[in-house]
């Protein structure tokens with residue numbers, strides 16, 4: 001399917017690996033020029049070059065923590081009139097909620113609620129004026145289903161979800177949509193022990209780990225960043241202009257509900 005977005009411009013936050021990278025790749029495959037982002041400049045450069053080589057689109061790297069105002073300014077300077085914004089970040093670490101002091105709670109809220117709102121504030125009026133805009137937030141299935149130890153992530157992202165539910169209805173008449181994708185269990189470093197993430201894993205150990213994690217998923221496997229990215233790209237396509245304010249689990253059936 002031609003997504004109809006060739007030549008459009010996207011800012012994809014936190015996209016040097018994992019789900020953000022999956023979204024960046026799917027958009028590049030559709031012919032979208034990108035601004036990519038991540039804190040590790042070396043990894044980011046590698047991802048950017050890979051995307052350039054594979055798809056021939058323009059890819060600008062903006063290294064840094066997306067929650068920092070100067071990094072947000074740099075993202076917007078690199079792409080002053082984006083057609084597409086994918087909000088993403090790393091997500092807070094697993095922690096008993098009793099261990100969270102005020103600074104840690106505010107940090108989680110800043111990363112997972114304030115940052116995407118700030119970026120949306122910066123781009124939404126331009127999108128509305130130009131008559132095309134697609135905003136996709138990568139949140140989490142934990143917005144629907146509490147996950148022990150990820151209470152801060154769930155709370156901040158649920159706040160973002162409610163905040164944007166109203167905002168989405170104010171711009172759809174100018175062909176600007178705002179939707180969220182809720183990952184369930186995907187095959188990224190996020191699901192590995194933070195101490196091991198990024199290092200190669202013995203194939204047998206990896207297979208056993210993935211089988212254990214996906215045992216309760218009806219699909220009986222982890223999702224891939226590639227298939228996640230394709231769903232994101234469809235939401236960003238010209239075909240998805242009548243779909244807004246939605247929170248879509250991408251979870252292999254893990255979220256059990258008739259509605």
Ligand SMILES: NC(=O)c1ccc[n+]([C@@H]2O[C@H](COP(=O)([O-])OP(=O)(O)OC[C@H]3O[C@@H](n4cnc5c(N)ncnc54)[C@H](OP(=O)(O)O)[C@@H]3O)[C@@H](O)[C@H]2O)c1
Nearest residue numbers: 014016017018019038039040065066090091185186188190
């Ligand atoms: N994977 C899953 O199954 C799953 C499930 C539910 C929710 N999620 C959520 O989906 C999001 C993406 O997860 P993932 O699995 O793709 O994680 P991942 O594989 O660890 O990738 C995270 C990406 O974000 C970048 N990043 C992290 N913090 C950042 C920051 N503050 N500013 C800019 N870039 C940042 C990382 O690069 P640097 O480290 O170099 O910055 C990396 O490119 C997270 O918010 C996560 O909580 C994932």
